[in-house]
Amino acid sequence: MIVENNVPLQPYNSFGIVARAQNLVRIASEADVAELRADPRWRDAPRFVLGGGSNIVLTGDVKPLVLKVEIKGLRLVEETPRAWIVEAGAGEIWHDAVQWMLEHGYPGLENLALIPGTVGGAPVQNIGAYGVELQDRFDSLDAIDLDTGRSFTLDAAQCAFGYRDSVFKHVRSGPNDFGLSGRALITRVRFRLPKPWKAVVGYLDLERKMGETGNFTPSATDVFDWVCAIRRAKLPDWRVLGNAGSFFKNPTVTPEQCADIIARDPKIVHYPMDDGSIKLAAGWLIDACGWKGKSVGNAGVYERQALVLVNRGGLENPVTGGEVMTLAKAIQTSVYERFGIRLEPEPVVV
Template identity: 50%
Template sequence: MHPDLAIERNFPLVSLNTFGIDARAQYYVRVESLADLRAALADPALAALPRLLLGGGSNIVLTGDYAGLVLHMATRGIAATAGDAGTTYVRAAAGESWHGLVEWTLARGLGGLENLALIPGTVGAAPIQNIGAYGVEMRDYFHSLRVFDCASGATFEMDAGACRFGYRDSIFKHADGQGLVIVDVTFALPAQWRANLRYAELAQALAEQGGAAPTPRQVADTVIAIRRRKLPDPAVVGNAGSFFKNPVVSRAQCQALLQTYPTLVHHAQPDGSEKLAAGWLIDQCGWKGKSLGPAGVYPKQALVLVNNGGASGADISRLAQAIQQDVQARYGVLLAPEPVFV
């Protein structure tokens, strides 16, 4: 083992995953610098092990103890530089809190990320999932990111095209991106900011507040209030936020469903497809507020699965599968989980 690397054995992960699942890592390294990462992967004993990159643990379901090496990305640092035409480039280390980054930009009068306030997790995890909320996706303000290639040991920049962003998707969720570790991410924030109020609930909440055009701070505060009202705090109730992706179906399939279910919640997409509301589908199947053992569906939002106390990864998986089966049986639509099962 590398003499300068702090390597922990049988390390508890219960506080490092937002579901609060009690699992342990065979080996654990807290990565606070690129040098730490290089050292861990240069160590022959560690490099040969299965490897799990862990940020805020907000998008994983631990199905048991991890027989391998957990690399906990805990790098820090945020900096801003001026770009062309008044654009501000903000680069943040992968281990920074995502919401902390949003607050950092707001404190400096920079708009763009406010609709994504209070999303749990780290900066490095945001591109992997292409996080999104209230009418905005991370890729809307993404500029580039820097990765470490575990195979070659090289670091290099990737732009949006190379990252292949999609709906809750990116290259990092596919085979050709598995060996790439995100080191830091740069965002391009506009000089001429305009509030994105495409999401009806957000627009209505801001309209009810009255006053002039909202500021980025006001938009963020409203988003935070909505999220706190609808979603459980992972520090109180274990959860991973929205558990299922909103399924995308063809227009023909959507029209056929509307014949039987005229109140079906759907949103037309630019390519002619239709995005259905997964939470509505789950709610209509009667799962909101119900439990299956120690795992349950949050009473205020059917899209959120929760750990009611002592739930294992198997408990969460059992509940998710039961919901998937019910939705598919009634609507002919298969829901895909957002979190990764490990």
């Protein structure tokens, strides 16, 4: 185990924000965590777990010890008449893992193609896109309690998945609280991919693809290709234009609240949910407030999708975390003043 000092973090966050880790250690196996805990210099040090850096906004240098998760591995664990159980190391690139499963005959995650980040970050955020959420395909995960060094396994119920939420995003506040933010390092994730496979194509953009192609019985590869094409047309490649993907969660309101908004703004994009609530399109709300294409310093709202904030300064004059959060707060204020709705950011602010 080597602890690196004064490490640039610009390559490790998809926004391309310039920041440094005072100390960083690369975790390639569970043994690396054990070795770290055995070292008296680092056993009780504050820690920050870093995966693909696709869902964070760095507002300055990171003083806690950065644990850069780089655990690899992809394998079929079990096959039953009802599902394939596939395991992936937490350090695997998410899109590459989805593609590997598809190529090896294990479909089910194709709707989540091209989402940036690593496998370990997927359950933290309960990622979702085009009609599928991670919890729909989740089996279990392995993690290490950084306070005790003990390994443990969680199933879906124990992960307490919600909309872009999980137990890993909550801080433990009492003896009966199971919040794992800052305590758990995810090492491996297992997916339950149902058999027989069935295409999930109820999302509007995918329905359009079926109409355009005349293909109304798409294969998993067809859905994968369509999702990739849709995302590339709508969203910027973070390697070209730094961003953290969708910056705000789509808010949910009661039917009464939605009816009140529709009375004032009939064109608002909204979707009924299974629990009776109504989900509103945050991108539409932001666009309606006139933010698409606007900037604060080198932080901007993407021209093609108002839900995405981007780094307009590139590598030469990169955006700062302060500029990103100033823009985000200005957007939140505008949306609240017009619609009475508080937008909640998706990324973790460090």
